[in-house]
Amino acid sequence: MGGCEQYRIRIPFEQIRAKVPNTALDWAPVGKVQKWAGIKDKSKPLPSDYDLWLLPRHRPLPYGIDGTIDFERVPESLKVAAKKHFDIELEGDAHLLDMLRIVRNKIGIVMEYDDDHWGSRDLGYMEYVDLAQKQLQLADAITVTTPYMEQLVKTYAPQVPVYILPNVVKFSEWQGWERWLRWPEGWLVIGLTGSPTHHDDWVVLKDVIPRILDEYHNVAFLLAGYVPDFFEDLHLLYPAQVYNDSYFRTYQDYPGLIRQADIILCPVDPTDKFNWAKSGIKAVEGMAAGRVLPNGMMGGAVPIVSPLDYYQEAVGNDKRGLVVEHTPESWERAIRLLLTNGTLRQQLQYRGLKYVREHLSIETRWGLWWNAYQEIYRRKQQ
Numbered sequence: 001m002g003g004c005e006q007y008r009i010r011i012p013f014e015q016i017r018a019k020v021p022n023t024a025l026d027w028a029p030v031g032k033v034q035k036w037a038g039i040k041d042k043s044k045p046l047p048s049d050y051d052l053w054l055l056p057r058h059r060p061l062p063y064g065i066d067g068t069i070d071f072e073r074v075p076e077s078l079k080v081a082a083k084k085h086f087d088i089e090l091e092g093d094a095h096l097l098d099m100l101r102i103v104r105n106k107i108g109i110v111m112e113y114d115d116d117h118w119g120s121r122d123l124g125y126m127e128y129v130d131l132a133q134k135q136l137q138l139a140d141a142i143t144v145t146t147p148y149m150e151q152l153v154k155t156y157a158p159q160v161p162v163y164i165l166p167n168v169v170k171f172s173e174w175q176g177w178e179r180w181l182r183w184p185e186g187w188l189v190i191g192l193t194g195s196p197t198h199h200d201d202w203v204v205l206k207d208v209i210p211r212i213l214d215e216y217h218n219v220a221f222l223l224a225g226y227v228p229d230f231f232e233d234l235h236l237l238y239p240a241q242v243y244n245d246s247y248f249r250t251y252q253d254y255p256g257l258i259r260q261a262d263i264i265l266c267p268v269d270p271t272d273k274f275n276w277a278k279s280g281i282k283a284v285e286g287m288a289a290g291r292v293l294p295n296g297m298m299g300g301a302v303p304i305v306s307p308l309d310y311y312q313e314a315v316g317n318d319k320r321g322l323v324v325e326h327t328p329e330s331w332e333r334a335i336r337l338l339l340t341n342g343t344l345r346q347q348l349q350y351r352g353l354k355y356v357r358e359h360l361s362i363e364t365r366w367g368l369w370w371n372a373y374q375e376i377y378r379r380k381q382q
Contacts, residue, residue, distance in 0.1 A: 016373075093131060255289060266304065
């Protein structure tokens with residue numbers, strides 16, 4: 001399961017299960033239920049066995065497109081069943097849309113999105129954005145991560161209710177992780193983690209990190225996940241200070257990785273519209289990674305973030321981290337400040353962990369999700 005499934009499905013679903021008795025919240029990729037009309041084994045759950053069906057990040061593609069099911073056209077059996085049982089004429093534009101036209105008569109359809117899948121960056125098959133708009137209009141409700149995402153989906157489906165359910169962590173999963181023995185006593189660790197989609201976002205650090213490592217010999221640089229071309233030789237130039245953690249890690253191990261960082265870097269290019277639809281979860285993860293600080297208090301990692309609304313909200317405009325302009329000079333200045341001012345660094349670490357525990361954990365915010373699902377269900381029954 002990737003980050004989307006963790007933050008948008010598993011974490012809230014598990015918490016609601018624990019808090020609300022006799023509530024069934026299950027999840028499976030649409031591929032496992034898309035042939036539900038032909039299932040012979042009645043012991044297997046069908047979409048219609050539930051009150052609500054949540055579809056995360058789904059985008060409809062025409063019949064016969066690579067990467068979808070092999071149907072080149074609407075199966076005749078599905079056409080007959082739809083007409084016989086629901087008096088619905090299937091349109092044959094996309095298998096997913098035809099399926100939704102059937103099941104929405106019995107259950108509530110909730111679309112879930114945590115990214116811009118409608119054209120700010122080519123994520124594949126964007127020529128079928130008209131089908132994506134149709135899909136949103138078939139929903140009974142849409143859940144998103146931020147106010148920006150709310151406005152974005154409303155441009156395609158203005159009549160569909162939208163609920164903002166922010167990304168939060170399961171706080172208990174981010175506590176109790178140990179510092180790796182590879183770091184010498186007293187060293188500070190700067191962390192940068194992400195995927196290849198961040199290549200252009202990280203260019204701003206290309207010359208900053210080498211200068212920091214040249215000057216501060218008790219500072220380590222932890223690069224996890226993607227290693228961009230401009231950092232490929234960094235571990236050879238600074239073998240004692242740079243560690244590339246390029247191994248596959250499950251989400252269950254991920255908090256232990258983030259816990260290694262004292263400072264977590266969150267650079268995203270604010271001129272790239274794709275980044276406008278992101279959330280502040282990277283900063284939240286850093287703040288959530290608890291450890292005992294040198295002053296004896298508990299704290300997380302300090303995020304340094306680019307000036308986007310979701311990051312500024314997460315760090316409280318410098319109350320729990322540092323917001324910087326997206327320039328090499330600003331990033332270098334902020335990193336140096338945290339490396340040299342231990343009092344400030346530990347204050348921010350303490351405030352960040354405390355804020356996540358009280359305001360950005362599923363343990364305290366689960367009711368937001370549960371109330372949204374209940375309201376969607378009640379509206380569907382009217």
